Amino acid sequence: MLLSALRRGAIRATCVVAGGVSLSEEYPVFTREEISKRDGKRGATWVTYKDQVYDITEFVNAHPGGAQKIKLAAGASVEPFWRIYKQHLDPAVDIQEILAPMRVGTLDASDFAKETTMTKEKKEDDPYRDEPERHPALTVHTAEPCNAEAPVAMLGDPYITPTELWYVRNHHPVPLDDGDAHKFSVTTDNGAEVSLSVADLKKNYSKTTVTATMQCSGNRRGHMNQYGKTSGTAWGSGAASTAEWAGVPLRVVVADLLFKDKSAPLTAAKALGAKHVIFEAKDDMQASVPVEKALSELGDCMLAYEMNGQPIPRDHGGPLRAIVPGYAGVRNVKWVQRVKLSSDEAEGAWQRGMNYKAMPSHWRTKQDLQGVDFSALPSIHELPVQCAFSSPAPGDALPIDEDSVEVKGWALGSAGRSIHRVEVSADGGETWVEADLEEGLDQPYGRAWAWTTWSAEVPVGEGPVELVARAHDLGGGAMPRTPADVWNIRGLNNNSWPVARLERSNNV
Amino acid sequence: MLLSALRRGAIRATCVVAGGVSLSEEYPVFTREEISKRDGKRGATWVTYKDQVYDITEFVNAHPGGAQKIKLAAGASVEPFWRIYKQHLDPAVDIQEILAPMRVGTLDASDFAKETTMTKEKKEDDPYRDEPERHPALTVHTAEPCNAEAPVAMLGDPYITPTELWYVRNHHPVPLDDGDAHKFSVTTDNGAEVSLSVADLKKNYSKTTVTATMQCSGNRRGHMNQYGKTSGTAWGSGAASTAEWAGVPLRVVVADLLFKDKSAPLTAAKALGAKHVIFEAKDDMQASVPVEKALSELGDCMLAYEMNGQPIPRDHGGPLRAIVPGYAGVRNVKWVQRVKLSSDEAEGAWQRGMNYKAMPSHWRTKQDLQGVDFSALPSIHELPVQCAFSSPAPGDALPIDEDSVEVKGWALGSAGRSIHRVEVSADGGETWVEADLEEGLDQPYGRAWAWTTWSAEVPVGEGPVELVARAHDLGGGAMPRTPADVWNIRGLNNNSWPVARLERSNNV
Structure with missing residues (x-):
């Protein structure tokens, strides 16, 4: 299909003037609203680049980066994605040569102007007036505070999640960033207190790095809802991302x-007498981790000021974030302004309330929670072994005559354990194929804080295809079969087998 | 039933002469062979104490220590058990008053003489001539080398497993014990070597303790065989025991x-350059653990010379054993004579061979293993979250009109994690009851090396009762539903839900 697209390109390229500059007057004009309806869900897939409109329907499956990725831009502009996958803008690649044959129109001039100059008007008393810009590929569950999921198709490829595509989990408006001037203190229960700035941190100590996958403990809560309703954001598997801190x-x-x-x-x-290290954030959130994790030689906890080689962006805790590898995202406190050695856990909802507590499965309704002393329940810290699909996506079409399907994803051992194996089944768990493990295998023993990516070519029979997957880590950790096996009313720590049913189709 | 037994006692006690000394000539004489057939499996339950024979059929369910425990002595002598449960021999308890009414006979004099003076005749060239004596309550899988399972009904009660009841897992004849004179050395790859004796160890360093549950990585392999045949000793759930080291x-x-x-x-x-610590044993077995576990401040690894307050018996590694809490039993090397800091793993079958390797589920036959480089596979170290029933036992009878059943057992988190909860179902996993957690809850964070005991009163419907249980640890670790979910040809790390089907009966 790539060849045929290129061949068509060779013919239609004659429509394009020398130097690759398009003549918009040759094409019909479409509004953004019209274009956004061509999202590939029922029919054609269009995208825009600058003010040019392209019909990429036939190119989707030939896209060298995979169909899943190009589909993220369906009905919209490719530019936010090309900021991440910069090979599209490499001068050695004549992108116009590929694009030109697919051109079908020109974006309405006023829409184009609006998009290139867009700033959201916010009132001065709006606490969310200073939110950072976010990538359009994120799936926004709530805008204020921002809770937005990374594009599942991009998790694991590239191995390090581009910062712009990282999931965002905020509790409040994002604090302003005073960069190196940001002050924080380190204190103890008996009154010791030392203050320093991020600039001091950079100046006084050597920089080290840790590559870690972070995951909201509510990741895949949406899948748990299919068994029984839980409370909280119905995350898919995109509340997980990997960075080098x-x-x-x-x-x-x-x-x-x-x-x-x-x-x-x-x-x-x-x-x-310290038993916990409390991190207090600039947005008044606080959480703590046991001293054993925070201060041990193998815990790899960090006060981080860089993410993927750049200062940490505001959305991800810049200028200073606590990194607690292997622990729930909530313990990796953003915008740290105080580090407190304490005999007690942190105060507040994120540590003592019901939101991040381990609960039994038989508390099924709000009535069951009445009278429960949540502060007496254990807090969620380490997360269990997990895996997820990056492609295909549930509901994707599979050609009627295809006898195998290529499946890709990531797996993460519990609390620093290496992945031993990932198995994929196309018949709901009757027969299994062992996946090839790809990146992430060379992490140190007991400190495999980041995911391992995998792929498998899985034979499929005729009829419906139900993909499931399971990962095993080197501590013998296995993933339970169904959400029922781990269900809890807060929807935390869902590591049941991920499921993706595919549709057989003649029109792929 | 206790009352009726005691009432019968009050009447029949008139047969017993003052001072509780029995007159053996009043009773018929039985051989050990005859008595051993009265094991309660089909009909009466008899036991012996000294040379006296008792019919305890009606007393079994009234036994204050539980029916499961007294049944261990069915057809045999109670004395090995009373060595452990010493309350039977407490002078304040007139045990004869309870026993006398149940007396039915006298043990044949020549059998009695044989049992009290029994020593197994061994030839001088038999490598097993010096094996230690073992408790009759152990279930012996192989006698030479000894692989014997602890009595499941006694695991967790008492919390610390009496040393005599500990499971035994040996690879060779048990070495002789030279006590404090035993020498061992500590070495490095670059030639450093220091030798010392157990006496030096006791004299030069303060004694510390660690309470840990040890488990063979093949524990519950027998349950895995029900799904697909594995290779190795078909352990039930009794390849697990707890000691204070x-x-x-x-x-x-x-x-x-x-x-x-x-x-x-x-x-x-x-x-x-050390990456592993190798333990070499006096029987030529060796195994290693990563330095991160062996030497970290949170690993709690120990060179132990005492078990439950006494010198470690020969069967359990005396005079010196490596204790590696949370790791497979095989890494807790017995009879240590060398501790080696090394850039490589241990040599030999226990580290590099197929016996303790993590393997994928699709290697199902010996053919599948042909050509596999086992030394390239990861060794089993940490064990996953586990739980087991101590009572009832599979196949136990449940009165036809009983509407609930009392279930007891133990649970152990993976690698030092605390148990969060244990759930028990009487309908194969449809509905669940949360168990009460009993002993073991006060272990330190991340270092809960020993089991937590639990009990639950579980409602049962009419008809068949299929008990299953599942434990969850604080790292989100869950137990998989069936052996199929974790199956491997070596039958390692089976932590699927334990199952016990009960028989409904009129005759309980």
């Missing part, structure tokens, strides 16, 4: 600022 | 003997 190990900073003997900060902290 | 933290010994800076032995070992 850079900053200073928490234990190094704590030892340096608080203890004479710098060699054993965990022992020193315990001697002080 | 005492000795010296491995990191303390290693730091003291090998490193100038004693504060960070893991860092120092890594600087030497």
Whole structure:
């Protein structure tokens, strides 16, 4: 199909003037509203690039980066995606040569002007007036505060999730960023307090990095709802992303600022009576992690100021974020302004309320929660072994005569464990194919904080195809069969087998 | 039933002469063979105490320690059990008053003499001539080398498994024990070697303790065979036991003997290029664990010389055993004579062969294993979340009119994680009751190395009762539904839901 598209291009390229500049007057004009209806769901797939409109229907399956990825731009502009996949803009690639044959129109001039100069008008008293711009490929569950899911098709490929595509999980408006001038303090219960700035952190300590996959403990809650209604954002599998974080190990900073003997900060902290390290954020959120995780030599906790080689953007906790690899996203506190060694857990909803608590399956209704002392329940910390599909997506069409399907995804062991294997079934779990593990296999023992990507070519019979997958980690961790096996009313830690039913179709 | 037994006792006690000494000539004489047929499986349950024979059929369900426990002595002597449950021998309890009414006979004098003086005759060239004596309540899978299962009904009650009842997993004849004179060495790849004795260990370092449940990675392999045949000993759930170990933290010994800076032995070992700590045993077995586990401040690895307050018996690794909490039993090497910091894993079958390797589920036959490089597969280290029933046992009778059943058992989180909850179902997993967690809840965060015991009163409907249970740990670890979900040809790490079908009966 790529060949035929290129061949068509060779013919129709004669319509394009020298230098690749299009003559918009040759094409009919479409509004954005008209274009957005050509989203490939029922019929043609159109995209725009600058003010040019393209019919990519036949090109979708020939897209070298995969059909799933190009479909993200269906009915919209490719430009936000090309900012991430910069090969499209490589001067060595004559993108116009590929695009020109598919051109069908020109974007309405006033829509084009609006899109290129768009700024959302916000009133001065709107607490959300300073929200950062977000990538259109995110699936927004709530806009204010922003809870938005990464595009599932892009998770794991590339291995490091481009920062713009990272899932966003905010509780409040995003604080303004004062960069290196941002001050934070490190304190203890008995009154020790040292203040420093991000600039001090950069100047006084060597920079180290940790590559970690972060996951909201509510990731895949939406899949749990299919078994029984839960409360909270109905995330798909896109509340997970991977970054390379850079900053200073928490234990190094704590030892340096608080203890004479710098060699054993965990022992020193315990001697002080500290049991938890609390992170307080600029948006008044706070959460804590046990000192064993925060300060041990194997916990890899970090005060991070860079994400994927750049200062951490505001949406992801810039200028300073606590990184707690292997723990629920909520413990990786953003906009850190205080690090507190404490005999108690953090105060507040994110630590003591019902939102991040492990609960039994028989609490099924709000009535069951009446009278429960949530502060007495254990907080969610480590997440269980997990895996998800990046492609195909549930509901995708599979040609009627296809006898196998290529399946891709990611898997993450529990709390730093390596992935042992991933298995994929096309018949709902009757027969299994072992997937090829790809990137992420070379992580250190017990500290495999980031996902391992995988792919499998899975034979399919005639009739309906129900893909399921299961990952096993090196601690013997296995994923339970159905959401019923792990259901809880808050919809946390759903690591049941992911499911994707495909539609057989003549028209693929 | 207790009352009726006691009432009968009050009447029949008139047959017993003052002072509780029985007159054996009043009773018929039975051989051990005759008595052993009265094991309660089809009809009466008899036991012996000294040379006296008792019919305890009606007392079984009234036994204050539970029916499961007294049944262990059915057809045999109660004395090995009373050595463990010493309350039977408490002078304040007149045990004869309870026993006398149930007396039905006298043990044949020559059988009695044989049992009290029994020593197995062994030839001088028999490598198994010096095996220790073992408790009759163990279920022996193979006698030489000894592979014997703890009595499932006694696991968790008492919380610490009495040493005599511990499961035994040996690969060879048990080495002789030279006690405190036993020498061992600590070495590195670059030629450092320090030798010391157990006496030196006791003298030079403070004694610390760790309470840990040990489990063979083949525990519950027998249950996996019900789905598909595996290779290896078909253990039930009794290849698990709990002890309080005492000795010296491995990191303390290693730091003291090998490193100038004693504060960070893991860092120092890594600087030497060490990636594993190998334990070599006196029986030529060896196994290793990653340095991260062996030497970290949270791994709690130990060179132990005491088990439950006594020198470690020969069967369990005395005089010196490596304790690696949360890891498969095989890594807790017995009879340690060398501790080796190494850039490589241990040599030999227990580390590099197929016996303790994680394998995919689609290797189903010996053919599938042909040509596999087992040394390239990952070794089993940490074990997954697990639970088991201690009572009732599969096949136990349940009175036809009973509308609930009391279920007891133990649960163990993966690699030091606390148990969050245990759920029990009497209808194969349709409806669940949350169990009460009993002992083991107060273990430190991330270091809950020993099991948590539980009990539940589970309502049952009419008809067949299929008990299943599932435990969840605080790392989100869940147990898979069926052996199919975790099956592997070596039958390792089976943590699928345990199952016990009960028989409805009129005669309970």
